[in-house]
Amino acid sequence: MPIIVDPFSTTPIFTQLHDSIVKAIASGELAPGTKLNSVRMVAAEFGINPATVKKAYDLLQEEGVVVTHPREGTVVARPTRATAVQRKAIAAQVETALALGKAQGMTPAQLASACSSVLASFSAS
Incomplete structure (x- = not known):
């Protein structure tokens, strides 16, 4: 499984696991x-x-990204349409990420380019 964990990162390990899987x-x-x-x-x-x-794993399950069956283990869930609450939470995370980039000196054009690159990488798969 493609999980990357950096024990020296300031990001908590459970977050690193979560993000790698997502x-x-x-x-x-x-x-x-x-x-x-x-x-x-x-x-x-x-x-x-x-x-x-x-x-x-619990956070991934809460987000609907994986499903855990008691005897079968945890599997990647079939994609579903995000609920209004999930869309709002995702929009808040995007806003925070963009605000961080702006606070660190990125221009709106650089932020837009970064977003486009990430979206393109998802479309390529």
């Missing part, structure tokens, strides 16, 4: 129905607490 799904690396490694397996692979992995 990006892998968006890029097509992880297709709907793909079974994710177990919490224990991921924890052992990275030498981290299983509770950290569970926290990432």
Whole structure:
């Protein structure tokens, strides 16, 4: 599974796990129905607490990105239309990311270019 974890990053490890999985799904690396490694397996692979992995998996499930079945494990969910609440939450995250770029000196043209590049990478998969 394409997970990247940097133990020296200021980003919490559960967030790194979450984001790696979301990006892998968006890029097509992880297709709907793909079974994710177990919490224990991921924890052992990275030498981290299983509770950290569970926290990432729980967030993914809450967002509707994965589905967990008690005996079958966690699999990538089939895409559905985002609810109004989900769309609002995503828009807030995009706003925060763009505000951070602006606060760090990016121009509107640079921000638009960054957004276009990311969207193009999703379309390519």
